[in-house]
């Protein structure tokens with residue numbers, strides 16, 4: 001198992017190219033199951049989750065061809081990938097494939113819409129809470145599907161004649177269930193109106209791509225999405241939007257170490273709320289062509305309280321990283337997690353580096369310390385792992401992060417991107 005070795009203390013200066021968003025690429029790839037034509041996706045990040053989803057889609061009959069290319073001088077390994085699913089050869093998504101990542105469960109929507117049936121193992125993903133699937137079950141039932149749990153699998157069956165459009169309001173905002181219901185409704189008979197839909201940019205990206213494939217979706221990005229069902233979808237070419245979580249993560253790393261970095265190929269407006277929190281923490285952030293500049297020079301880190309919320313609120317996927325930053329703030333801050341009930345696994349690992357954090361229910365109280373000190377730490381989930389990297393970059397001495405496979409799920413070439421800005425970060429292959 002690989003480890004990441006960090007020697008802290010260097011400021012970050014330079015340019016960091018931002019990759020395509022994992023959380024947009026995954027549902028977009030799954031949308032290829034909805035058509036027998038080719039869906040071409042550009043700017044697909046090279047990540048473990050993308051590779052795993054390719055295996056899952058291959059099992060359903062998707063033919064996949066990858067064009068690798070180096071883009072401009074930034075040398076980001078961005079890929080264009082073609083997905084063609086002439087026929088669905090298997091409507092079962094087995095446990096050994098689906099248990100590794102949450103998003104793989106989302107194939108249930110397209111399989112059901114196109115083939116009228118799906119047998120999909122209950123999902124895995126980051127261990128950050130119980131992560132039930134009741135909203136998927138309820139919302140697909142609203143389109144007329146019969147949903148039954150059997151031996152760790154969901155057996156979904158569409159009514160004779162296929163899914164039927166309906167109005168359904170989610171009792172709670174769910175990104176994944178919004179993706180799935182939207183995809184399923186594109187091929188349903190009649191109109192579907194989704195209430196209390198997730199408004200995340202990745203939902204908008206999926207809707208934009210589906211519309212290029214011939215779907216009729218309006219309202220994505222608001223709480224009400226309307227989908228007029230069509231009889232079939234065609235192929236399309238679509239560029240995956242920039243990864244706002246990767247963007248925010250590097251912005252927090254720069255705020256942590258100090259320095260001056262251009263985050264390139266990204267969009268500041270994808271993370272307005274987090275940018276505001278960073279500014280209050282003392283970072284200077286200003287838009288530049290094709291991205292934005294983040295700097296902290298001279299001044300210390302101010303304590304800032306944040307509460308995670310569905311988009312456009314402060315993202316739960318940046319909570320751990322922001323807590324990492326706050327460990328060195330000049331005072332006390334609070335971080336409240338409202339999306340997942342168990343997303344504080346990084347607290348005990350940050351403590352190994354000398355952070356002073358106490359938990360009370362869903363709120364962490366962070367008392368900033370003047371100096372963190374390097375230590376061996378363990379990655380526990382994707383975003384928790386990168387919070388340890390952020391802390392390690394500012395800690396005195398060596399930090400060794402183990403279980404790096406968590407990081408590889410969501411951060412493309414992390415050590416390379418940081419090293420080019422002056423950090424001492426290396427991967428140790430065991």
Ligand SMILES: CC(=O)N[C@H]1[C@@H](OP(=O)(O)OP(=O)(O)OC[C@H]2O[C@@H](n3ccc(=O)[nH]c3=O)[C@H](O)[C@@H]2O)O[C@H](CO)[C@@H](O)[C@@H]1O
Nearest residue numbers: 023103131132133134135136173174175176316317339340
């Ligand atoms: C691959 C991907 O895009 N993952 C993101 C997605 O996960 P994911 O789509 O799994 O997250 P959801 O938005 O569905 O989860 C939000 C909340 O709803 C709950 N819930 C969800 C479904 C359900 O059927 N019942 C239920 O109770 C969850 O347990 C959680 O408490 O959005 C999360 C919230 O922004 C992010 O942290 C994840 O990075």
Ligand SMILES: C=C(OP(=O)(O)O)C(=O)O
Nearest residue numbers: 102103125126317382383
């Ligand atoms: C929690 C995440 O991923 P997943 O939903 O796949 O577990 C994440 O991307 O931070």
